[in-house]
Amino acid sequence: xxxxxxxxxxxxxxxxxxxxxxxxxxxxxxxxxxxxxxxxxxxxxxxxxxxxxxxxxxxxxxxxxxxxxxxxxxxxxxxxxxxxxxxxxxxxxxxxxxxxxxxxxxxxxxxxxxxxxxxxxxxxxxxxxxxxxxxxxxxxxxxxxxxxxxxxxxxxxxxxxxxxxxxxxxxxxxxxxxxxxxxxxxxxxxxxxxxxxxxxxxxxxxxxxxxxxxxxxxxxxxxxxxxxxxxxxxxxxxxxxxxxxxxxxxxxxxxxxxxxxxxxxxxxxxxxxxxxxxxxxxxxxxxxxxxxxxxxxxxxxxxxxxxxxxxxxxxxxxxxxxxxxxxxxxxxxxxxxxxxxxxxxxxxxxxxxxxxxxxxxxxxxxxxxxxxxxxxxxxxxxxxxxxxxxxxxxxxxxxxxxxxxxxxxxxxxxxxxxxxxxxxx
Numbered sequence: 238x239x240x241x242x243x244x245x246x247x248x249x250x251x252x253x254x255x256x257x258x259x260x261x262x263x264x265x266x267x268x269x270x271x272x273x274x275x276x277x278x279x280x281x282x283x284x285x286x287x288x289x290x291x292x293x294x295x296x297x298x299x300x301x302x303x304x305x306x307x308x309x310x311x312x313x314x315x316x317x318x319x320x321x322x323x324x325x326x327x328x329x330x331x332x333x334x335x336x337x338x339x340x341x342x343x344x345x346x347x348x349x350x351x352x353x354x355x356x357x358x359x360x361x362x363x364x365x366x367x368x369x370x371x372x373x374x375x376x377x378x379x380x381x382x383x384x385x386x387x388x389x390x391x392x393x394x395x396x397x398x399x400x401x402x403x404x405x406x407x408x409x410x411x412x413x414x415x416x417x418x419x420x421x422x423x424x425x426x427x428x429x430x431x432x433x434x435x436x437x438x439x440x441x442x443x444x445x446x447x448x449x450x451x452x453x454x455x456x457x458x459x460x461x462x463x464x465x466x467x468x469x470x471x472x473x474x475x476x477x478x479x480x481x482x483x484x485x486x487x488x489x490x491x492x493x494x495x496x497x498x499x500x501x502x503x504x505x506x507x508x509x510x511x512x513x514x515x516x517x518x519x520x521x522x523x524x525x526x527x528x529x530x531x532x533x534x535x536x537x538x539x540x541x542x543x544x545x546x547x548x549x550x551x552x553x554x555x556x557x558x559x560x561x562x563x564x565x566x567x568x569x570x571x572x573x574x575x576x577x578x579x580x581x582x583x584x585x586x587x588x589x590x591x592x593x594x595x596x597x598x599x600x601x602x603x604x605x606x607x608x609x610x611x612x613x614x615x616x617x618x619x620x621x622x623x624x625x626x627x628x629x630x631x632x633x634x635x636x637x638x639x640x641x642x643x644x645x646x647x648x649x650x651x652x653x654x655x656x657x658x659x660x661x662x
Contacts, residue, residue: 239469264323265393265602265640266365267318267631269555270596271545272390272474272513273361273418275343279622281317281648285611286566287588289534291463292525293453296565296619297650298345298354298398301520302465303408306345306352306449310390311619313345317648324641333586336364340646360392363418389417390441390474412445414474420550437501439549442473446516454557456525463524470540471517477510478503479584480637495567509548514561516542516595524567533567542595558602560595561580564588566609576613584613586625594631601633 255305268274279288279301286292291304297313299305306482317340317457324333343356391414483498503509517540524534540560559589565589575581592605607629616620625646632639 257493262334264366265327265631266325266367266638267594267596267640268363268365268602269386269486269515270553270594271542271551271557272515273363273388274359276338276389277358277392278648280315281340281625281646282584282586282611282613282650284535284627284646285586285588285623285625286532286568286657287536287590287607287609288562289522289524289536289564289566289588290467290520290528291451291465291534291536292532293451293463293465293524296652297621298343298352298357300341300343300354300356300394300396302449302451302467303354303396303447303602303631304398304406304449306347306354306396306408307400307406307452308352309345309347309352309398309651310346313354314651315341315343315344315345315625315648317341317646319644319646321642321644324639325638325640327621329408337473340648350399354398356393357567358394359389360412360414360416361390368392384423385421386418386528388416388439390414390416390418394607399550404452404460405451406451408449408451410447410457412447413597414445415442415578420501423542433482433484435477437480438548440477441474441513442477443515445472446470446490446624459527461526462520463526465520465522467518467520469515469518472515473512474515475510475607476513476547476549478508511547513547514545515539518546531569534565536562536564538562538564540595545595547570554599556597557595558593558597558599560593562590562592562654564590568611579615582615584621586611586613598633601635601637602631603631605629605631616651621646621650623650 265274278284280299283289283299290299293308294304295308295310298309319340320337322335324331338359341356341358343350343354345354392412394410394412396408396410400406409518416551417438417440419438423511424433447467447469449467453461469516480501482501485575495649518538520536520538522534522536524532524533542557543559545557568584568586570584572581588609589604590607594603594605607627609627611623611625612622615621627644629642
């Protein structure tokens with residue numbers, strides 16, 4: 238038995254990702270939602286079909302569906318990256334922002350009776366800068382009011398997939414979540430030299446868990462009927478909080494500008510250590526597939542997020558509802574065995590995703606719609622490059638604040654064979 242070494246380039250990427258994941262992945266004011274804006278929505282190949290999980294691939298495991306590891310035939314290395322350009326506008330002004338980062342790094346390994354995988358991904362991010370308008374300042378006799386936030390929650394995961402028989406598989410994932418959110422507030426009142434500044438932060442850690450099951454059985458004409466159920470268990474993350482307040486004539490702290498400075502005693506109010514709910518979530522996915530030819534699927538996701546609260550942050554005009562997502566999508570391959578045309582062997586993907594987000598701002602629910610396109614580009618052997626393009630819009634029911642974005646995603650799915658006996662040296 239011979240075990241090949243993990244490619245050195247993947248090891249370098251794995252360690253460098255620990256640093257790149259710390260970069261902020263969003264500039265959206267809607268990232269105030271729950272634990273931030275969710276960065277990882279799935280493999281690029283699945284996102285390009287609207288996030289559908291019921292397309293099961295034997296050479297690329299689905300990170301969101303651990304039961305897919307039971308079907309994996311070769312060792313699978315995955316890396317995904319993204320670039321996102323946003324335009325945020327209201328009736329008065331419009332601004333542009335960009336974000337880019339590694340989206341996930343994962344390895345899936347099949348062995349005799351099961352498959353297992355592990356990896357790293359930047360799970361969620363928060364990042365925005367909000368400042369009051371001149372009209373608000375005049376009405377409230379204030380020069381300016383500012384609220385900003387930055388930070389990420391990263392996730393290290395380990396997954397296991399077990400086939401119960403030829404048609405049914407089950408899987409489980411354990412996630413370790415870690416990260417930090419930082420918040421800045423500033424009030425400057427008219428006629429007062431000193432402004433009031435507040436800097437606070439939350440160190441967040443904790444484990445979360447998910448379960449999944451897959452059923453795939455053949456119909457006539459080599460068509461497969463796939464059913465996938467994912468269940469993310471409800472749990473809590475620990476949030477260790479700090480806050481200090483100071484007055485200053487400048488946003489930069491120095492001996493000349495600073496007035497009063499003191500640490501806030503959060504222990505006295507029970508806010509030094511709080512808990513953040515990770516809501517339970519159920520995902521139901523169904524699909525019809527003719528291997529190496531076409532796939533069409535639909536998916537419904539329900540997240541019980543109405544009970545979420547952040548006692549430490551305690552923003553009065555923000556509340557939450559249960560979140561719902563509906564997606565449809567699929568792929569088509571003109572001729573997977575073509576020897577004369579590369580583009581006939583390409584996997585063409587399309588998906589639509591409609592989400593009722595959990596966050597409610599000023600009693601206005603927030604909605605998210607996206608159109609996804611993608612290509613699965615064959616490389617040497619069983620490996621492939623996945624290219625995805627997403628056009629999306631996030632807005633409240635009255636479209637008072639609109640975020641339009643374009644996201645470009647590029648991923649590699651590389652394959653090798655481990656744990657195989659060599660018959661010849």
